[in-house]
Amino acid sequence: MENDVFGKAKGGAARALALTPERRKEISMQAVQAKRERASLPKAVCGDDDKTIVFGDIEIQCYVLEDETRVLNLRSLQSGIGMSEGGGKGGARKIPALMSRLAEKGINIMQLDVRANDPIKFITPSGKVADGYDARILPDICAVLIEADRKQLLDKRYAHVAERAGTLQHGFATMGIIWLVDKVTGYDDFKKARDFGRIIEAFVAKDMRPYVSKFPPEYYQEICRLRKIPYDPNSVRRPSYFGHLTNNITYHRLAPGVWKELKNKSKTSTTVVKPHLHRFLTDDVGDPRLRDVISKNVAVMQLSDDWFDFLRKLDRVLPSHQQLQLPFDTARDDGTGL
Numbered sequence: 532m533e534n535d536v537f538g539k540a541k542g543g544a545a546r547a548l549a550l551t552p553e554r555r556k557e558i559s560m561q562a563v564q565a566k567r568e569r570a571s572l573p574k575a576v577c578g579d580d581d582k583t584i585v586f587g588d589i590e591i592q593c594y595v596l597e598d599e600t601r602v603l604n605l606r607s608l609q610s611g612i613g614m615s616e617g618g619g620k621g622g623a624r625k626i627p628a629l630m631s632r633l634a635e636k637g638i639n640i641m642q643l644d645v646r647a648n649d650p651i652k653f654i655t656p657s658g659k660v661a662d663g664y665d666a667r668i669l670p671d672i673c674a675v676l677i678e679a680d681r682k683q684l685l686d687k688r689y690a691h692v693a694e695r696a697g698t699l700q701h702g703f704a705t706m707g708i709i710w711l712v713d714k715v716t717g718y719d720d721f722k723k724a725r726d727f728g729r730i731i732e733a734f735v736a737k738d739m740r741p742y743v744s745k746f747p748p749e750y751y752q753e754i755c756r757l758r759k760i761p762y763d764p765n766s767v768r769r770p771s772y773f774g775h776l777t778n779n780i781t782y783h784r785l786a787p788g789v790w791k792e793l794k795n796k797s798k799t800s801t802t803v804v805k806p807h808l809h810r811f812l813t814d815d816v817g818d819p820r821l822r823d824v825i826s827k828n829v830a831v832m833q834l835s836d837d838w839f840d841f842l843r844k845l846d847r848v849l850p851s852h853q854q855l856q857l858p859f860d861t862a863r864d865d866g867t868g869l
Contacts, residue, residue: 573597574654578716583607586702589695593666593712595721596653601712602663605650612672612699613692624648626672629689633675636684641671666708673700727788734789734817739800745809746777750825753832757841780845781824782808783853785817790853824849 578594584603591611592604609615614625627648630640650662673696679685680693702711713719748764754776755762782790793808800806812818831848835841 569654569660572652572654572660573600575602575656577656577718577721578712579656582716584611584702584711584715586698589698591669593715594653594655594661594663595712595716595718596651600651601666601709601718602651602653603666603669603712605662605664608664608669611695612669612676613689613695630672630675633679633684636679638675638679638682638684640675643668643671643675647672666712670700670703670708672696673703730786731788731792734786734813734820735792735796736811736813736817739796739802739806739810740812740814742807742810745807745821746825747829749829750832753829757832757835757838759837778853779851780828780842781821783851784824784845784849785820785852787852789817 573596575594575596578592580592582594583590583592589611590607592607594602594604596602609625614629627644630643630647634640634644646668647664650664652660652662655661676685676689676693676696677700680690680696685693713722751769751773752762752764754773760770778790782793790808793811796811797805797808809818809821812821827849828845831844832841835844
């Protein structure tokens, strides 16, 4: 029959039928509670089981959590410093137990008996629940083990642990544990992409805003003075290359990636005339930053003798976030235009 149950499934069905309604309800509530607890655990945004810090034959799994905490897998850490991984709650207490014994012998353990007794439970990128320690705990553990060995206070069974601690400490001294975790897990690239996204979201508006003049007459008057060309206060016509100059001295200096995103917005606009870049800046962040940059542009220009004197000073006041790439030969540019 289709409803026949065989093997383990048959045994499981039989056990379920044997449970009292109260016990079934209790198991169900425990499952719901476990699901809630899992949902509340922090998640690792970078790292995986094969992402390890490596020093010779020492490997320690590492991750970066949502709140930027760098963590080391608990069992992997124990194995890395030469302690057996153990299992269950007893295994998780091996480091704090050792630290407590060393404290009794007069070693300054930097509260590691407490710190190591409270591991962080988190979800790995592969969906597993794991226990770990804040990565900054490992240099302290190594320092305590090395000090205990120097004072000959380590049991013989832990002599190799001090040796491995020395190997790890040398690595930390040259590079730093946080730097190592970030490089191994790829968090550096993740952080750059995340921060770039935040910058673009803050500076670039989703919709194009109505046109409002942003560049004051002094801006163009000073450019003309420095480039030794006539300035007509009654005309809005400017040399075509002024747009490239404005990109360099103004839009390139707003924030990383903003100029490129504004250019993309302008290119993909469905308007008949290509819109000004500043029409895509946000009211609360992008527009105030543009006004600030323009104000500094004018101030630095007024303090400069010629165009290249101005650029040198501007680079100190407002470093560019974009390499200048003009469609003409800047090496032959004498400041008067090409």
